[in-house]
Amino acid sequence: MKKFIKLFLLVFPLLSISQSDDILWASYHLQTPLTESITLNIKPTIRLNDALSSYENSSIDVFAKKKLDKGWSVQLFSRTWFNPDEKGRQFVWTDVAHGFALSKINIVNRLRFHWALDINDRMDPDFLRWHTKFSLKTNGSISPYIGIEPWYRLNSINEFRRIRFEPGLRWNISETYALDVQYRIQNEISQPDNLTVNQYVATLIYKLPAKSSK
Numbered sequence: 001m002k003k004f005i006k007l008f009l010l011v012f013p014l015l016s017i018s019q020s021d022d023i024l025w026a027s028y029h030l031q032t033p034l035t036e037s038i039t040l041n042i043k044p045t046i047r048l049n050d051a052l053s054s055y056e057n058s059s060i061d062v063f064a065k066k067k068l069d070k071g072w073s074v075q076l077f078s079r080t081w082f083n084p085d086e087k088g089r090q091f092v093w094t095d096v097a098h099g100f101a102l103s104k105i106n107i108v109n110r111l112r113f114h115w116a117l118d119i120n121d122r123m124d125p126d127f128l129r130w131h132t133k134f135s136l137k138t139n140g141s142i143s144p145y146i147g148i149e150p151w152y153r154l155n156s157i158n159e160f161r162r163i164r165f166e167p168g169l170r171w172n173i174s175e176t177y178a179l180d181v182q183y184r185i186q187n188e189i190s191q192p193d194n195l196t197v198n199q200y201v202a203t204l205i206y207k208l209p210a211k212s213s214k
Helices: 002-015
Strands: 019-033 038-049 054-067 072-082 089-102 105-116 127-136 142-153 159-172 177-188 195-207
Touching: 127 159
Parallel strands: 019 195
Antiparallel strands: 019 038, 038 054, 054 072, 072 089, 089 105, 105 127, 127 142, 142 159, 159 177, 177 195
């Protein structure tokens, strides 16, 4: 675990070169099981920008995840945006994911079709996003991880437009509560100056217990 954390400290400064802004994503994530294999999730998020000094926007995510056999899962995801002085935005995502263990590392690959609805006279782009996450198994309650996610632009553009690096930590506080903190480095590779934004992501997770069957 010490080697993993040292790697984070080495990589962070290299990834944050040419930063343009610091943005905070603060979320509360409620998970409630509907069946043994299906979980309903509700996740409101507030974002602060301008070096965390001003309100940028907020959103609410509603999504359902279904576990399949042999580490596979599927997910249907809706995000509704609330932007000041703007009409609303709406995203719909579909995910297919697969997870497995390799020695002391858990690896999860996820393919997401990112569909942005063209509403309120706003034309949002669509993407294919491939996310890979490496999590270190530990004997304690804190698990470090790192993720990488390239974004491939659709709509006849057909090129990579964005990439995210996501080192972070997950703290399982209890059976019902967990805290996930992440330092996300987002690089707009389609921009002439390779614009980079730092996003600090903090999520408090609450898992409702499964209903006991009688």
